[in-house]
Amino acid sequence: MMVRSRDFSVLHVNARSMIAHNNTMKLDEINVLAAEYNFDVICLTETWLDNSIDANSIRLVDYRDPFRLDRNRHGGVVLAYVKNNIYCDRPFDFESPDVEILWLELQTINSRSLYLVVSYLSANTTSLFKQTFIQLLNQLLYGIMPKENFSDLHNALYATPWEFIIMYLPNVDCALLNVTDVINQTLKTFIPKKIIYPSKRNKPWFNDEIKTLIRKRTRYYKRWRKTNNMNCKRLYNKLRNLIQRKIKLAKQSHNMSYINKLNTTNKSHADYWSLLNQFWKPTNNATTQ
Secondary structure (H helix, E strand, O other): OEEEOOOOEEEEEEOOOOOEOOEOHHHHHHHHHHHHHOOOEEEEEOOOOOOOOOHHHHOOOOEOOOEEOOOEOOEOOEEEEEEOOOEEEOOHHHOOOOOEEEEEEEEOOOOOEEEEEEEEOOHHHHHHHHHHHHHHHHHHHOOOOOHHHHHHHHHHHHHOOHHHHHHOOOOHHHHHHHHHHHHHHHHHHHOOOOOOOOOOOOOOOOOHHHHHHHHHHHHHHHHHHHHOOHHHHHHHHHHHHHHHHHHHHHHHHHHHHHHHHHOOOOOOHHHHHHHHHHHOOOOOOOOOO
């Protein structure tokens, strides 16, 4: 299955053994697909790998070392390849030993942050899937939910008939649409809306991307201080450094845009001084010579 948007693409393959009897044909086919379509992420289920298979033997060109969940050479589990130019972190706290599910936190080249989940549901884990799925959703949403409404959200998610939404549909595309719609509708019910008015104190280079990153950094900081989770602290530090770089680049880009406008020759004196005053605003104590 291929999922491709304007700035992000994912390929999913149910491999049924990546290396069967030392035959690497399937891995070669995946390499060809990766080279032809340049997917950002490639997800594999039923890899049939164990710890005897070294990462060097299953690498893809231009991709990070694979993120793996292994069981044995006779069935199950999952793997994900992520392009080298995409920031990626694996939040182990979200994973469960009872269900074959791999979580990745990604930041695309356009600075979109998202979670990617790769899961394999075998007959032996069907009874555990619903409980584990709800626990993982709660863990993910806990950092953004108002605490007074969190128990209501938990109850609503737990009462959702996930078995019918996910397991009894003709294909995975229908299941994906159903899951997305149910989660969005539930969040709209239990997360209050808030109108945010732009502050007049915001600098002109303070764009929406920086604001979003700051809000995310604040959430991870609060979760780290409350739970002492070192994974949250690590993500907070990474976001803090990323925000500093983004602010520096935004300032430079904003200043260069004014310089380019000032260099335009077809401006009147009034336009010229209007731009100059926006770029350089003297203080009240400033005097002219």
